[in-house]
Amino acid sequence: MARKTENNGPSVSAQEALEFHAMGRPGKLEIVATKPMATQRDLSLAYSPGVAVPVLAIAEDPSRAFDYTTRGNMVAVISNGTAILGLGNLGALASKPVMEGKAVLFKRFADVDSIDLEVDTEDADEFINCVRYLGPSFGGINLEDIKAPECFIIEQRLRELMDIPVFHDDQHGTAIISAAGLINALEITGRDMKTTKMVCNGAGAAGIACIELMKAMGFSPENIILCDTKGVVFQGRTEGMNQWKSAHAVKTEARSLAEALDGADVFLGLSAKGALTAKMVQSMAKNPIIFAMANPDPEITPEEVAKIRTDAIMATGRSDYPNQVNNVLGFPYIFRGALDVRATTINDDMKIAAARALAELARQDVPDDVAAAYQGNRPKFGPSYIIPVPFDPRLIAAIPMAVAKAAMDSGVARKPILDLDRYAQELSARRDPIASTLQRIYDRVRRQPKRIVFAEGEEEQVMRAAVSYVNQRLGTAILLGRDDVIKENARHAGIELNKQGIEIINARLSRRNSVYTDYLYERMQRKGFLFRDCQRLINNDRNHFAACMVALGDADGIVTGVTRNYSTALDDIRRVIDAKPGHRVIGASIVLARGRTVIVADTAVHDMPNAEQIADIAEEAAGFARRMGYEPRLAMLAYSTFGHPQGERSERVQEAVRILDKRRVDFEYDGEMAADVALNSRAMAQYPFIRLTGPANVLIMPAFHSASISTKMLQELGGSTVIGPLLVGLNKPVQIVSLNAKDSDIVNMAAIAAYTAGA
Numbered sequence: 001m002a003r004k005t006e007n008n009g010p011s012v013s014a015q016e017a018l019e020f021h022a023m024g025r026p027g028k029l030e031i032v033a034t035k036p037m038a039t040q041r042d043l044s045l046a047y048s049p050g051v052a053v054p055v056l057a058i059a060e061d062p063s064r065a066f067d068y069t070t071r072g073n074m075v076a077v078i079s080n081g082t083a084i085l086g087l088g089n090l091g092a093l094a095s096k097p098v099m100e101g102k103a104v105l106f107k108r109f110a111d112v113d114s115i116d117l118e119v120d121t122e123d124a125d126e127f128i129n130c131v132r133y134l135g136p137s138f139g140g141i142n143l144e145d146i147k148a149p150e151c152f153i154i155e156q157r158l159r160e161l162m163d164i165p166v167f168h169d170d171q172h173g174t175a176i177i178s179a180a181g182l183i184n185a186l187e188i189t190g191r192d193m194k195t196t197k198m199v200c201n202g203a204g205a206a207g208i209a210c211i212e213l214m215k216a217m218g219f220s221p222e223n224i225i226l227c228d229t230k231g232v233v234f235q236g237r238t239e240g241m242n243q244w245k246s247a248h249a250v251k252t253e254a255r256s257l258a259e260a261l262d263g264a265d266v267f268l269g270l271s272a273k274g275a276l277t278a279k280m281v282q283s284m285a286k287n288p289i290i291f292a293m294a295n296p297d298p299e300i301t302p303e304e305v306a307k308i309r310t311d312a313i314m315a316t317g318r319s320d321y322p323n324q325v326n327n328v329l330g331f332p333y334i335f336r337g338a339l340d341v342r343a344t345t346i347n348d349d350m351k352i353a354a355a356r357a358l359a360e361l362a363r364q365d366v367p368d369d370v371a372a373a374y375q376g377n378r379p380k381f382g383p384s385y386i387i388p389v390p391f392d393p394r395l396i397a398a399i400p401m402a403v404a405k406a407a408m409d410s411g412v413a414r415k416p417i418l419d420l421d422r423y424a425q426e427l428s429a430r431r432d433p434i435a436s437t438l439q440r441i442y443d444r445v446r447r448q449p450k451r452i453v454f455a456e457g458e459e460e461q462v463m464r465a466a467v468s469y470v471n472q473r474l475g476t477a478i479l480l481g482r483d484d485v486i487k488e489n490a491r492h493a494g495i496e497l498n499k500q501g502i503e504i505i506n507a508r509l510s511r512r513n514s515v516y517t518d519y520l521y522e523r524m525q526r527k528g529f530l531f532r533d534c535q536r537l538i539n540n541d542r543n544h545f546a547a548c549m550v551a552l553g554d555a556d557g558i559v560t561g562v563t564r565n566y567s568t569a570l571d572d573i574r575r576v577i578d579a580k581p582g583h584r585v586i587g588a589s590i591v592l593a594r595g596r597t598v599i600v601a602d603t604a605v606h607d608m609p610n611a612e613q614i615a616d617i618a619e620e621a622a623g624f625a626r627r628m629g630y631e632p633r634l635a636m637l638a639y640s641t642f643g644h645p646q647g648e649r650s651e652r653v654q655e656a657v658r659i660l661d662k663r664r665v666d667f668e669y670d671g672e673m674a675a676d677v678a679l680n681s682r683a684m685a686q687y688p689f690i691r692l693t694g695p696a697n698v699l700i701m702p703a704f705h706s707a708s709i710s711t712k713m714l715q716e717l718g719g720s721t722v723i724g725p726l727l728v729g730l731n732k733p734v735q736i737v738s739l740n741a742k743d744s745d746i747v748n749m750a751a752i753a754a755y756t757a758g759a
């Protein structure tokens, strides 16, 4: 069953899907220990006798389970497989791939630990009894793919029996996401909820929950017609009814989906593949809103709709079309927020808050790192972009925050969050380990804001970075460039520069122009530069102008690099700014990998340093590590460890270690050693004389090529996040980004420049 689509998104074949699930360890999940289990002592702590201590503590005070066990961050995804996606009742075992999938999405998107449980019964009471006793294991229960009407009874009963959130994702997750998409689609088509006519096809778990939420949000009950396999759910109908359908039965002459849809504004499809025909779409109102959400195949495809109407807003549940209205946008983040306040339940206020936050996100300008989630096609709020994609990195901060606040306001939070700013930062840190390292830097810069000059002010990503710098309250952003060009480029890119904290300076027209020229000439006159050469550099080269601004105190730091290669930009800057007295300029990169942070140097300046220079690099890097908040344990790396195997390259490193010995530096260091010895305590244990007290957190490379190659490989193959190279040792804060830097990279570098300006 090869799936072909006419869009740019991923399209997968059946074979690919099977191979994906079978490759390596079958399935999509494994359990990883969070504590070391290497020694006898570890065993004594983790298991008998040590484990008895938290047991007794929890027996005395059950809330301690959140401190000593996984409970507070653990959600069970539970199904009996009676409504697997839109595939029908295929049983508990067959539902396992979907449930494993939901569990990994919890982890990937919101750092919620999750496990799937497939319960092999269709009997509601048996199912309830199975789940109700699992409460102590979990912080929340996500029910999935259980068919209506049993799902309503099961969820209702479990909510009564359990004191943790029980949330049937197909009901409420779907309702929240469709509500968010619909809020925006109504806005774009100029409709009012109260008068919008909607037809919901599918009167099961998802359909019923969706229209309940829509009504709670302001849709008029008489304007919503519900349909199922028997047609319209009208007042007086007896066939195929249940109490949940009856609650939404309306007085209408319409009996079929086709009749109901005549003139309707909105179609919500939560039924089955192919349920909506071209003819029905034809009969809908102007600018119809069509959410064909059946999975994996929608009620009608976007291609089919496009053939007959060009005025429709079209969404499906799939990731390979625009406007994916799928509950994956909700459940990870909703549980994140609920867990973080130890909510007893997920109530309507929390659901509506999530829907509104999601809708709001789609209306905001999309920054560079978010554009990457959209394959670089920066979307603009409109018919093809009514809702963010699941990979949108803003979701992790926005949705849990809204949910947690709503939980606190509605009185269901057992552990209210007192510092919401800190919570926002913690949420961002969950998405990307870099965020927690940067958090401290951002915090301090906010307390001591700085004026940063963005030397390439005419570039779009630089303007975005400047706006973000100011919006994040980090200080003033100075954009260097021609005023008219900057304004035109900003207008074209939809960037609002007209705000306090953003200044534009045109080097040629600046009243400081002659002062800077004199300053540069003073420095360069004996290095082959005439006055007019300096004048030209100040007029035309923004790196020189920016460097003079900082050198003469008109700004606190510089960010540059998106239009020049690294070494050219550094040469420009070095004409104006020297090394700090007694220091050597180096490049240091911060590498975040598997929860560890290491600083690698020199990643930018010295090609093949001699022993003296390697020792200097080590000192600079150690100082940098301290300024970043790490107590340095520094490994002088080579291909050999303590003399084996011998080689000329290693001798230079050995010599550098001896130089550091003589200098009596005040940090831990040792070498020469191979990278595995430096980073792995077991490998390190083979050298009992080693002077490091633990695995190294600063790695000094023997040469530029090994530094550059290893950090780039870590980034590309190891999935590590690398910040840098950061310039260290200059007398003034300057950071040079890479040519392909995104706005978020530029803001980080600006923040680091501002941070070092205060150091």
Ligand SMILES: NC(=O)C1=CN([C@@H]2O[C@H](COP(=O)(O)OP(=O)(O)OC[C@H]3O[C@@H](n4cnc5c(N)ncnc54)[C@H](OP(=O)(O)O)[C@@H]3O)[C@@H](O)[C@H]2O)C=CC1
Pocket: 082, 083, 084, 085, 086, 087, 145, 146, 147, 148, 169, 170, 171, 174, 177, 201, 202, 203, 204, 205, 206, 207, 227, 228, 229, 230, 240, 269, 270, 271, 272, 273, 275, 293, 294, 295, 296, 316, 317, 325, 326, 327, 328
């Ligand atoms: N995009 C998303 O995020 C989500 C999408 N869905 C999709 O919604 C669909 C329903 O799921 P769910 O509510 O959990 O399942 P349920 O089994 O609880 O309900 C299915 C409902 O669909 C109706 N139905 C089935 N086929 C048709 C048809 N051809 N025409 C009209 N109605 C039909 C059934 O009618 P009857 O009552 O007469 O049997 C029933 O009311 C699935 O395709 C699923 O993939 C679900 C959750 C999330």
Ligand SMILES: CC(=O)C(=O)O
Pocket: 084, 085, 086, 145, 169, 170, 294, 295, 317, 326, 327, 328
């Ligand atoms: C997305 C989802 O949960 C479903 O289709 O059932």
Ligand SMILES: [Mg+2]
Pocket: 085, 144, 145, 169, 170
């Ligand atoms: Mg589902």
